[in-house]
Amino acid sequence: MSRRCGDGELLEACQRVLERHREVASLRMLRELVKGEVECSFSSRRLLRVLALSGRASIRVSMRRGRHGSACPLCGGELTPLRALDLYMRHTVAGFRCSECGYRALRADRVPARYSFSLRQGVR
Secondary structure, three states, X not given: OOOEXXXXXXXXXXXXXXXXXXXXXXXXXXXXXXXXXXXXXXXXXXXXXXXXXXXXXXXXXXXXXXXXXXXXXXXXXXXXXXXXXXXXXXXXXXXXXXXXXXXEEOOOOEEEEEEEEEEOOOOO
């Protein structure tokens, strides 16, 4: 049975993969590429959380219709509603924002469908 990867080891492997491949089109593909770099186990969910909280990678999210939960789909942090006033001066929920990683969903009826990763400019 293989051991669990440390966050630092996972970030180093992700950075090597993203330096070699300018952009990775999906979370599944990124996981397979990182899996070839390290000799330990990790989940896709954990890989996404570690990358989102580190700030080393730029993560582009493609959305689909669905209902938001109470947790951030990137890092698992709490989503706070973004409120706006409508024409009748009532408060409505315009979207959600994560207090930890800065993820924003500007429509309340959209959830992430696909993630695209690239190395953030100026990060080595």
